Structures are given as C-alpha cells and as structure tokens.
Amino acid sequence: xxxxxxxxxDRLVEILVSSFMRILIPGIKVTVPLTLLSFLLSVFIxxxxxxxxxxxxxVLKEVARFxxxxxxxxxxxxxxxxxxxGLPSLGITLNAFPAAVLAFGMNLxxxxxxxxxxxxxxxxxxQLEAAYMIGLSYPRAMARVILPQSxxxxxPNLFNNLISLLKDTSLASSITVIELFTSAQQIAARTYEPFxxxxxxxxxxxxxxxxxTWLQRWIEKKLVWESSENDKDKDKDCGCGRNKAMIG
Amino acid sequence: xxxxxxxHKSFSKVPVLRGIDFKVEKGEVVAIIGPSGxxxxxxxxxxxxxxxxxxxxxxxxxxxxDMVHISKRDIKKVRMNMGFVFQSFNLFxxxxxxxxxxxxxxxxxxxxxxxxRKKTFEVLEKVGMLDKxxxxxxxxxxxxxxxxxxxxAIAPDPKVILFDEPTSALDPELxxxxxxxMKKLAKEGTTMVVVTHEMGFARDVASRVVFMENGVVVEExxxxxxxxxxxxxxxxxxxxxxxxxx
Numbered sequence: 001x002x003x004x005x006x007x008x009x010d011r012l013v014e015i016l017v018s019s020f021m022r023i024l025i026p027g028i029k030v031t032v033p034l035t036l037l038s039f040l041l042s043v044f045i046x047x048x049x050x051x052x053x054x055x056x057x058x059v060l061k062e063v064a065r066f067x068x069x070x071x072x073x074x075x076x077x078x079x080x081x082x083x084x085x086g087l088p089s090l091g092i093t094l095n096a097f098p099a100a101v102l103a104f105g106m107n108l109x110x111x112x113x114x115x116x117x118x119x120x121x122x123x124x125x126x127q128l129e130a131a132y133m134i135g136l137s138y139p140r141a142m143a144r145v146i147l148p149q150s151x152x153x154x155x156p157n158l159f160n161n162l163i164s165l166l167k168d169t170s171l172a173s174s175i176t177v178i179e180l181f182t183s184a185q186q187i188a189a190r191t192y193e194p195f196x197x198x199x200x201x202x203x204x205x206x207x208x209x210x211x212x213t214w215l216q217r218w219i220e221k222k223l224v225w226e227s228s229e230n231d232k233d234k235d236k237d238c239g240c241g242r243n244k245a246m247i248g
Numbered sequence: 249x250x251x252x253x254x255x256h257k258s259f260s261k262v263p264v265l266r267g268i269d270f271k272v273e274k275g276e277v278v279a280i281i282g283p284s285g286x287x288x289x290x291x292x293x294x295x296x297x298x299x300x301x302x303x304x305x306x307x308x309x310x311x312x313x314d315m316v317h318i319s320k321r322d323i324k325k326v327r328m329n330m331g332f333v334f335q336s337f338n339l340f341x342x343x344x345x346x347x348x349x350x351x352x353x354x355x356x357x358x359x360x361x362x363x364x365r366k367k368t369f370e371v372l373e374k375v376g377m378l379d380k381x382x383x384x385x386x387x388x389x390x391x392x393x394x395x396x397x398x399x400x401a402i403a404p405d406p407k408v409i410l411f412d413e414p415t416s417a418l419d420p421e422l423x424x425x426x427x428x429x430m431k432k433l434a435k436e437g438t439t440m441v442v443v444t445h446e447m448g449f450a451r452d453v454a455s456r457v458v459f460m461e462n463g464v465v466v467e468e469x470x471x472x473x474x475x476x477x478x479x480x481x482x483x484x485x486x487x488x489x490x491x492x493x494x
Contacts, residue, residue, distance in 0.1 A: 129298050130338035134400060135328045135356030144355060148342040225342055225384040 016196055019187045020204075023197075027180035027204050034100055034179060035166045041105025042165070043158065046112025053113070054120050055138070064113065071110035077171050079103050084175040100172040108165055112158060119154035120146060152223040159216040163209050170205075180204060249274045249439065250408050255294055255304035255315065257287075264290045265301070266463040272408060277440045279454035279471065281447070283486060287463040288443040289335075292410050295441075296332050297323045309407060328357070331401030331409035335416050337393040339385035339400070345372065346381040349400045357404055371399040375429050391422030395429055402433065409433070411442040447490050451475045459483045 049067060052060040071079065084099040094102065123146050131141035170181035184201035188194045250272040257265040264287045272278050280288045293299040294315065295306065304315040309329055313322055339348050346368060353364035372378050375395040385393050394414055401409050414430070415423040427449055434440060434453050444450055450457050451471055458468040459480075467480045478484045 124336075124338075126334055126336055126338035127340065130332075130334060130340065130397075132298070133296060133327055133330070133332035134352030135324065135404070136351075137324065140355060144351065145340050145342065149340075226387055227344065227383045 012193060012196055015187075015191050015193055016200055019184075019191075019197060019200065022187060023180055023183045023201055024204055026178055026183040027208065030097075030177065030179040031166070031169050031181075031208070034097065034104070034169045034172060034177070035162070037101045038104035038108065038169070039162050039165055041101060042108035042112050042161070045106060045109025046114075046116050049109065049113035050116035050120060051142070053117055055142075068110045068113055071107050076103070076107050076168060077174065079107055080171060080175055096172070096175050096177045099175060100169070100177050104165060104169065104172075108161055111161055115154050115157040115161065116150065119150040119157075122153050123149050152220075155220065155223060156216070159212070159219075163212050166209055166212065167205060249308070250295070250441075251307040252291075252295055252315070253305040253307075255291065256302045257290055257294055257299065257304075258302060264463050265294065268304075268460075268463070268465060270295075270458065270465070272439060272441055274407075274439055275437045276456060277434045277438075277442065277454045278456045278458060279450035280441065280443045280458045280460060281445070281450055281486075281490075282460035282466075286460040288460050289412055291460070292332075292412050292441065292443055296327065296330060296410055298332075328404070329407045331404070331406040333394070333397050333401050333409065333411045333414050335413040337385070337390070337397045337417070339393055339397055341385050344382050344384055345377060345388070345396050348385070348396060349403050352400060352404050367403055368399075371403045372396070374402075374432070375399045376425075389422060390418045391425045394418065394426045398426070398429055398433075402438070408439045408441065411440065411444070413443050413445065415444070415446060445490075447475075447487070459486065461486075 049064040052064050080100065080103040083103045084094065084096060087094065087099075127145055127149065128141055131145045136144065169179060172179055173182040173185060176182075181201055184197050188197035191197065252268065252270045255265050255268040255270075256263070268287070268291055270291065280291065282288050290299060294301040294304065297315075297318070301315040306313050306315050306318075306326070308326055311322075311325075313326070318326075339345075340351065343351065349368040349371060350364055353359040353367060354361055359367070369378065369381075372381060375398055377392060377396050377399060380388060380392065380396075385396070388396065394417075398414075411430070415426050418426065423446070427446065430440070430442070430449070431453050442449070442454065454471045456468065457471045457474045459466045459474065459478075459482075461482060467474065467478060467483045469479075474483065475487065478487060
C-alpha cells in the first residue's frame with residue numbers, strides 16, 4: 001500500500017507531531033478559559049432572566065423577553081462583530097478576549113434563560129405551596145427549595161450548551177483571538193497542509209468535549225438526593241447533643 | 249379561634265364555594281366530609297390563602313382580615329400560625345427529613361438552631377420517624393413521608409393544623425400509621441381541621457363533623473349525632489353510601 005505511505009509522508013508526520021502542542025497549548029490557555037468565563041457569564045445572565053420571568057415582575061419580564069428575542073434571533077458571529085468591531089464607533093473599545101467573553105456569555109445567556117425557566121417550571125407546584133405554608137416568603141422559597149431542585153433538572157441542558165459553547169469559541173478566531181482554531185489556521189497557512197491541520201484541530205476539540213462529557217456523567221451521579229455516609233454527621237454546629245434527655 | 253365567613257370561590261365561572269361559614273374552637277377536631285367536588289379541599293386552600301377567595305372574611309388569632317384584599321404580610325402572619333398537611337405530602341425533596349422539619353423553624357422563624365434541633369427531634373419522635381432523620385423523602389414510603397410532613401407542620405406549634413385528605417394518596421395498609429399519629433395529636437388537644445374520606449376517623453376522633461356538598465355546608469354537628477342521627481336526607485344518603493365501602 002504505497003498510497004498510504006504517500007499520504008503520511010515523514011514530513012507530514014513531523015508537522016503533525018510538532019504542531020500538536022502548538023495547537024493544544026492555545027487550546028488550554030485560551031479556548032478553555034474563554035469557554036469557562038463565557039459559560040459563567042451565561043449562567044448568571046440566564047438565571048437572572050429566568051427568575052424575573054417566573055417571578056412575573058412586570059417591566060423586567062418584558063426586558064428579559066426582549067433580550068432573549070434579540071440574542072436568539074440573530075447570528076452569534078454577527079453579535080461578535082458588533083461587540084468587537086462595532087462598539088468602538090460608539091467609543092467603547094474592548095480587547096478581543098473580553099469582547100469574545102461578552103458576546104458568547106450574552107448569547108448563551110439567552111439560551112440558558114430558557115433552560116432555567118423550564119427547569120423551574122418543572123418543579124411540582126406543591127413544593128412552593130409547602131414552602132409558603134411553613135412560613136417562607138417567595139424569595140426564600142426560591143432560594144431554599146425551588147432553585148436547588150431546579151438545578152439538577154437544568155443540568156443536562158446546561159452542559160449541552162457548555163459543549164456547544166466550547167466548539168463555538170472557534171468563532172473568536174474571526175475577531176483576532178489567538179485560540180485553538182486560530183493556531184491551527186496559522187500553521188496550516190505556513191505548511192500548506194490544511195486537511196491534516198484542521199483534522200488535528202478537530203481532534204483536539206474532540207478531546208476537550210469528551211472530557212466534558214465524562215465530567216457531566218460524573219457530576220450527574222452526584223446530583224441525586226439520597227442519604228450517604230458523608231451526611232451522617234451533619235449539623236454538629238451546635239453544642240446540644242442528640243440524647244434522650246434532650247428529646248424528652 | 250378560627251372563623252371564616254361567607255367564602256365564595258369560582259374557578260373560571262364555575263362556583264366551587266357558595267357562601268361558606270365555618271368556625272373552629274381551640275382544641276377542636278373538625279372533620280369536613282362530603283363527595284368529591286363538593287369544595288372541601290378548596291375551602292382549606294382558601295383558608296390558607298393557597299387559593300384566593302372571591303369573597304369572604306377570616307377571623308384568626310384575634311385579627312379580622314378581608315380574604316380578598318389581605319396583604320402579603322398578613323398572609324404570612326396567618327400562615328406562621330397555621331400548619332398544613334397536603335394530600336401529596338410535598339416534603340422538600342432536596343432536604344433530609346431533619347432539614348425538612350428544621351426549615352420552618354430556623355429559616356422562616358429564626359429560631360435558635362439549638363432549640364430548633366431539640367424541637368425537631370421531639371416532633372420526629374412523636375411521629376415515630378427518629379430513625380430516618382438523615383434520609384431524603386425519596387427514600388421513604390408514602391406513610392413515612394406523610395408522618396414527616398405532619399412533624400414539619402406541628403414543629404412550630406401552630407394554633408391550628410389543616411389536613412387536606414392526608415391519607416388519600418396512601419395504600420390502605422399505610423393509612424393506619426398516619427391516622428394513628430393524627431389520633432395522638434387529637435388526644436393532646438391539637439386544634440385540627442381534617443378534610444377526609446376516612447369515615448371511621450371522622451366518627452371516632454373528630455369532635456365536630458361538617459358535611460359539604462356543591463359548595464355549601466349541608467349539615468354540621470357533633471360527630472356522634474351527625475353519624476347516628478343525621479338531620480338532612482342528603483347526609484343520610486352519603487353516609488350510607490360510604491358505610492357500604494368500609
């Protein structure tokens with residue numbers, strides 16, 4: 001099979017090996033933080049937008065709907081360009097990396113808002129009623145009962161969005177962020193080996209997203225409410241013991 | 249101690265409560281019986297403001313409130329002195345048995361943690377759930393969940409406890425353990441309002457029985473009198489139909 005040998009020439013192997021770290025390192029140093037920071041921002045925005053909607057706060061609810069309408073209804077790359085190339089003409093100039101975080105975070109925030117909203121709606125009404133009847137106010141009931149229960153419901157969809165985001169951060173290459181994909185592009189341009197280099201970039205994205213998938217499964221196992229050994233001696237924070245004399 | 253006057257409530261123009269007057273004295277156990285759809289549960293939910301009545305007045309804890317225009321603050325005040333036991337338990341599934349009971353004491357009432365802890369163990373012992381304090385609701389049987397829900401309702405020492413068909417979601421063999429706890433509370437002088445289909449409980453434990461149908465109170469009286477000698481023909485029919493199933 002000379003054909004195979006021809007494709008995987010020594011030169012190509014050398015390029016792939018030497019470029020691997022040069023793509024992986026920007027991936028770890030730029031793509032990963034870009035993904036995590038954007039995701040954090042999107043969770044914060046999403047939660048806020050979901051809460052004002054379910055709490056039925058008059059004006060804020062309309063603002064939230066408007067926000068979601070805009071950010072879900074326009075392309076991510078256009079939003080990215082408006083923030084990085086457009087805002088300077090209004091006197092707001094951002095560096096490429098923060099501009100990318102802002103664009104990705106605000107865009108995904110609109111999607112996460114719907115994830116949180118549907119998770120909150122999925123909690124049986126009786127939980128809120130029971131919270132009211134033991135004397136909790138609405139904000140307390142949300143914080144203590146409804147949101148903690150919504151989180152595991154929202155989790156798989158949030159993680160789905162996180163994995164999408166990881167891949168979408170490659171769009172940041174178009175606003176000069178030197179991340180994983182930009183690095184691959186640069187090497188491909190220099191070596192004239194686009195097929196091999198872009199496949200290599202794809203492989204590195206695949207490694208990252210696979211790691212996230214594993215992380216998701218691991219966390220999901222932890223999100224079940226059942227008694228475990230770790231719980232057994234919770235609430236040792238007060239001096240009174242749990243003995244019969246106290247109970248009687 | 250608790251009195252509601254002239255409650256009206258409609259769901260999308262279908263009247264469910266049509267002018268109910270209802271009164272509970274301290275230490276009384278009042279059973280509300282009646283066929284499905286008679287408005288028993290809605291009455292309880294209006295009293296606890298889980299539903300907003302269209303008209304009516306509540307006198308509770310020496311305060312009189314218009315049930316339509318009552319403020320959120322006053323609703324909370326009323327609820328602070330009211331326990332509620334749901335048909336479907338509604339224990340907080342993200343909290344252990346212990347935390348379910350503690351929540352109303354520590355988070356809602358700012359009780360000292362140490363005292364709250366004592367109280368929590370005291371009520372959990374009363375309902376026979378001391379061995380499950382670290383378990384989550386999902387790990388308990390229906391009867392056990394309902395007993396914890398009762399512990400959660402009685403922990404803050406409310407002036408009255410409302411029970412909304414507390415055994416209707418339970419297997420027949422589990423109803424006994426819940427009814428036993430309720431009998432115990434009744435004996436201790438707890439003021440209770442119980443919407444129930446358990447005629448045995450109404451007859452033997454309740455001090456007074458209210459028979460409702462179509463959103464009005466058809467008849468009420470001492471449990472013994474109402475069961476042995478109902479005045480209204482409709483009450484008689486209902487009781488004889490129910491006794492066939494017992």
